[in-house]
Amino acid sequence: MxxxxxxxxxxxxxxxxxxxxxxxxxxxxxxxxxxxxxxxxxxxxxxxxxxxxxxxxxxxxxxxxxxxxxxxxLNHKTKVPFENMYDTPKTLGVDRIALAAAAVKKYPDTNTLVIDAGTCITFDFITKDKKYLGGAISPGIAMRYRALNTFTSKLPLLKQTHISDFIGRNTDTSIHSGVINGVYNEIIGLINQYKAGYQDLTIVLTGGDTKFLAEQLKSVIFAHPNFVLEGLHTILIYNLEDD
Incomplete structure (x- = not known):
């Protein structure tokens, strides 16, 4: 075991x-x-x-x-089943390394964009020939709510909720629209950027906010809440087979 x-x-x-x-x-x-x-x-x-x-x-x-x-x-020196093309491999988070490994195991022979929605939202891109190129890092949902409250004198601290109208009709709904609608459009916008440059693209959503976001993005993604664990298992097996 x-x-x-x-x-x-x-x-x-x-x-x-x-x-x-x-x-x-x-x-x-x-x-x-x-x-x-x-x-x-x-x-x-x-x-x-x-x-x-x-x-x-x-x-x-x-x-x-x-x-x-x-x-x-796990660190940047650990043997992994993909080629790490990141300019600064020492700074690449171990969670992102694990996500890349899960992508090449779960979706071989396809370009894959992994979106990890947690404290931060990370985007990690792995080509169909198993090359990790990099991605993006932006604030997560809870962080955006906290930032609006922390860096202003009057905006309240709210908890995430689904929105039914992108037009905020009061301060609370305006905050929800700015955060939630902003996150949705950021994700869709980045997906479209990758699709424009790379055909045969698989989209994976993981992280703590997977369930919340998947309800809105289900038509374009595969949801895997425990993708990091899957990637770690892949790396472990890869190292055992290489011994």
């Missing part, structure tokens, strides 16, 4: 694979990672594991994680 771990700033997403099948999936707070890993290795006979982390650990935590599961720790 394989243990796949995606560490965020506050939460950890985990999947346990048996061959290519997910047999368990869990989410817990980052501060509980050691005790949760201890439970997992008691429950499952883990053969190998991989960790992707956008957050940092204390030296003691790192040592304990290595002691417990001796994982592959």
């Amino acid at each position: 394989f243990l796949i771990i995606d560490v965020g700033n506050t939460r950890v997403k985990v999947a346990v694979y048996e061959n290519d099948v997910v047999i368990d999936r869990m989410v817990f707070l980052k501060v509980k990672i050691i005790e949760e890993l201890e439970k997992i290795i008691l429950k499952y006979p883990i053969l190998k594991s991989i960790v992707s982390s956008v957050a940092s650990f204390s030296e003691k935590e790192e040592e304990k994680i290595i002691e417990l599961i001796n994982p592959i720790i």
Whole structure:
């Protein structure tokens, strides 16, 4: 069995694979990672594991994680099933590396644009000949709401909601229109830019806001909420086969 771990700033997403099948999936707070890993290795006979982390650990935590599961720790030097053409590979986020790996495994022989809608909205483009070219990074939905509240003196902090009219009739609906309608049009606009330059384009939507956005974008995308975990599994298998 394989243990796949995606560490965020506050939460950890985990999947346990048996061959290519997910047999368990869990989410817990980052501060509980050691005790949760201890439970997992008691429950499952883990053969190998991989960790992707956008957050940092204390030296003691790192040592304990290595002691417990001796994982592959994903970074820009890890062997991946695509050619990384990014100008600054050291700065490419490990989550984006995992998304690119998932794209080449799930949608081979096609150009793929992966849209990860979370804290930030990232766009990652992988060509049909397995070359990662780059993409874009912009503020996520919650970040846009917070920015309007933080950098003004009177605009309220609102929570995301679906809109039925793009014309805001009061301050709250104007904010919702600006944020939600802006995000929708940004995504569609970027998709159209890629379609203009690359035929045979597959669009993938993932991240925390997948369900919210997919309801409006379902005609043009494939929704995969756990695409990072799938990509990490792909990278792990790729490295094991290469040994």
